[in-house]
Amino acid sequence: MDNENRREGIFGMANPGRFGIERVAYWLMRLSGLGLLAYFVAHIYETSTILRGRAGWDDFLALTQTTEGHIVLAIVIAMCVFHTVNGIRVMLGHGGVGVGKPARPDYPYDPASQNYRHKIGIYSAIILAAIAMMYGLAVMFGE
Amino acid sequence: MAQVSSIANEQTSTPLSSPKTILLRISRYNPEHDESSRFMEFDVPYQRWTTVLEAILEVKKHFDHSVAVRYSCRQATCGSCGMIINGKPRLACFTKISELNSEVVTVEPMNNFPIIRDLAVKFEKLFESHQKIKPYLVRDDTELETDQKEFLQSPEEVEQYIQFANCIKCGLCNSACPTMATDSSFVGPQALAQAYRYVADSRDKGKDSRLKIIDDSHGIWRCHFAGSCSQVCPKGVDPAMGIQLLRGYLLGFRS
Numbered sequence: 001m002d003n004e005n006r007r008e009g010i011f012g013m014a015n016p017g018r019f020g021i022e023r024v025a026y027w028l029m030r031l032s033g034l035g036l037l038a039y040f041v042a043h044i045y046e047t048s049t050i051l052r053g054r055a056g057w058d059d060f061l062a063l064t065q066t067t068e069g070h071i072v073l074a075i076v077i078a079m080c081v082f083h084t085v086n087g088i089r090v091m092l093g094h095g096g097v098g099v100g101k102p103a104r105p106d107y108p109y110d111p112a113s114q115n116y117r118h119k120i121g122i123y124s125a126i127i128l129a130a131i132a133m134m135y136g137l138a139v140m141f142g143e
Numbered sequence: 144m145a146q147v148s149s150i151a152n153e154q155t156s157t158p159l160s161s162p163k164t165i166l167l168r169i170s171r172y173n174p175e176h177d178e179s180s181r182f183m184e185f186d187v188p189y190q191r192w193t194t195v196l197e198a199i200l201e202v203k204k205h206f207d208h209s210v211a212v213r214y215s216c217r218q219a220t221c222g223s224c225g226m227i228i229n230g231k232p233r234l235a236c237f238t239k240i241s242e243l244n245s246e247v248v249t250v251e252p253m254n255n256f257p258i259i260r261d262l263a264v265k266f267e268k269l270f271e272s273h274q275k276i277k278p279y280l281v282r283d284d285t286e287l288e289t290d291q292k293e294f295l296q297s298p299e300e301v302e303q304y305i306q307f308a309n310c311i312k313c314g315l316c317n318s319a320c321p322t323m324a325t326d327s328s329f330v331g332p333q334a335l336a337q338a339y340r341y342v343a344d345s346r347d348k349g350k351d352s353r354l355k356i357i358d359d360s361h362g363i364w365r366c367h368f369a370g371s372c373s374q375v376c377p378k379g380v381d382p383a384m385g386i387q388l389l390r391g392y393l394l395g396f397r398s
Contacts, residue, residue, distance in 0.1 A: 006264065008254045008324040018230050019319065019371040026321060026369035093368050096391040102306050102343070105379025113384035114370050 022114055025122040029086050032079035039076050070140040078133035082125050089121035161188035165240055167198050169210055170251040173260050182249070183207065189240045195248060196224050196235035199262070211261035219377055222313030226262050227251040232315040232375045253318035269314050272334035276356055278341065281349025294346040307340035307385050309378040316372035316382050328361040332372035332382035335363055339385035342392060350392065358393055 008015070016027040049060040063069050093099055093113075098121075100112025167187045172180035185206050187198045196214055203210050212235070214224040219237040228238055228250055240248060256264035286292050316332040317323050323331055338357050342350045357363045366386050373383040391397035 005257050005327075006252055006254050007327070010325060019369070019374050022368075022370040022374075023321070026367060029367075090368055093387050094390050095394065096387050096396055099384045099387045100381075102303050102384070102388070104302070105306055105309070105381070107379070109376065109379030111370070111373035111376070111379070111381040111383065113373050113381050113387065118370075 020114070021119060021122050025086055025089075025125070028082060028126075029090070032083040032086075035075070035079045036083060039079075070137065073140065074133045074136045077136040078129040081132040082129035085125035085128055086122065089118060089125065092121075093118065161190050161193075163190075164188050165198070165245075166247045167202060168247060168249040169199065169202065169261070170249075171210070171261050172252070172258055174258060180251075183210075191239075191241050193240050194236055195228055195233075195238045195240060195243075195250060198240060198248065199235060199250065211259065211263045213263045220311060222311035225253050225313040225315045225318065227253060227318070232318040234313060234315070234377045237377050253314055255318050255320065255323040256314060264314075266312075266314060269312065269317060269331065269333060272330045273312065273337060275330070276334050276338040276341070276353055277349055278337050280341065280344065280347050281352070282346070283348070296345055300345040303345070304340045304343040307336050307343070307380055310337060310340070310380050311378055313377065315375045315377065316380075319371040319375040321369050321371060322365050322367060326361060326365055329365045330357060330359070330362050332366070332386065335366065335389060336372075336380055336382035336385040338363075339389040342389060354389075354393055357389070363389060363393065 016024045046060055049056045064073060098115070098117040100115055103112070164186045167185045168182045169185070170180050171177075171183050185202045187201050189198060194217075196212075196217060199210065199212050200214075203212070212224065212226075214236060215221040216223070217236045219234050222234070224235040225232060226235055227233075228235065229243055229245060229248060232253055235250070250262060252258050252262050252264045256266070256268070258264055280294075282294075310333065312333065314333065316336070320329075320332050322329050335357060338353050341347050342353055363386060366383075368383060368387065370383045373381045376382065388397070
């Protein structure tokens with residue numbers, strides 16, 4: 001923390017603990033985005049190995065056939081599903097869908113933009129990501 | 144003057160008496176000679192109705208008068224006493240100790256604002272951003288100069304913006320905003336909510352110029368709808384909603 005400017009920086013941005021499920025979704029969105037970016041780079045490197053012929057391609061692909069490789073791919077599946085579903089929710093919100101209508105607020109001021117529709121969207125993204133990850137693990141580890 | 148002085152002396156010599164006490168942890172930091180902030184702890188008696196601001200003032204009266212805190216109205220109207228209380232941005236005058244359900248109350252200056260000293264922060268950036276979005280009704284001068292013109296509105300038209308007119312410029316939304324934590328140039332939820340307040344006002348004619356101001360790389364597009372600003376607003380303003388609705392104008396969904 002920068003004392004004089006009191007800037008929380010990256011840790012403050014990512015802190016999921018204080019502001020409910022919406023901040024958790026914000027945090028997971030960034031984390032999954034960075035994860036998918038890393039996967040994208042790795043994927044480009046992976047496909048480039050074909051330039052070394054069939055042996056090079058098979059060598060690299062063998063990495064994904066290990067236990068660690070399966071776990072990484074399962075996490076990629078979860079990140080992909082969460083990022084997609086939550087991204088649709090956020091895009092709808094950015095278009096003004098599901099954020100409520102302006103009205104005179106009554107105490108205790110439950111913000112209309114933090115309504116059950118968006119909470120359902122966030123929980124759906126998390127649950128679907130978990131299901132997809134478990135299905136992926138079942139396919140990869142199942143005989 | 145002598146009478147005022149004697150009243151002040153009487154007040155300062157009468158500490159709150161209560162069997163219940165909390166441990167009040169106050170962040171102390173003076174940019175002029177401190178390298179880092181530190182916490183000072185005080186056992187403060189409190190009643191069911193005691194606010195955090197009253198507890199801080201109790202410390203100033205009886206333990207350490209050098210604690211720097213800004214406050215004014217004590218009724219959640221002026222927006223002066225915003226601070227981080229037990230990790231969340233709140234108004235100290237609007238937060239009762241009893242509602243925090245904690246034996247320890249930690250108070251710190253608001254995040255994303257430069258510190259003046261201890262709990263007091265600078266508001267220059269917030270007011271600059273606020274002024275930048277033209278927080279007033281834009282009309283032709285000729286319309287304003289004639290005293291025969293009335294700008295009538297229907298109740299439905301008032302509903303479109305009245306919620307956003309409740310903003311007291313306390314800065315809690317900017318303090319909670321995760322984008323403000325990393326982008327010092329971001330205009331912030333307070334100013335964006337105020338931009339919506341005037342854009343949605345049927346009497347206003349400055350929509351295009353305001354939209355041009357916020358249609359910037361550090362403007363409205365930096366908001367990622369975390370919603371923390373709306374969760375901490377003590378007046379029910381809901382900046383997150385205002386920002387998303389404002390985007391509707393820029394994206395052509397609203398006119």
